[in-house]
Amino acid sequence: KMVFFTCNACGQSVKKNQVEKHYRTECPNCEYLSCLDCGTDFYGDDYAQHTSCVSEAQKYQGKL
Numbered sequence: 001k002m003v004f005f006t007c008n009a010c011g012q013s014v015k016k017n018q019v020e021k022h023y024r025t026e027c028p029n030c031e032y033l034s035c036l037d038c039g040t041d042f043y044g045d046d047y048a049q050h051t052s053c054v055s056e057a058q059k060y061q062g063k064l
Contacts, residue, residue, distance in 0.1 A: 002015055002016060002017075003015075003016040003035065003036075003037070003050060003051070003053070004016070004035075004036040004037075005019065005033035005034060005035055005036065005042070005047060006033065006034045006036055007022065007027050007030045007033060008030065008031055008032050008033070008034065008041075009027050009029040009030045009031060010026075010027045010029075010030070012026070012027065013036065014033065016047065016050075019033065019047055031043070033047050035050060035053055037053050038053035040053065
């Protein structure tokens, strides 16, 4: 499953594999990214360590 993040500066949804391009060419003002699934904020390169998180089902239904 592909992880998506939201840019705090421009609000764009960015696929994990597009984050570096986003930083370099689209939004140099980005301070941190928030995971769309779990809402955790990631600064700098921290997003790269984020490989799994709470699923949508778990977020809304609690532990399955």
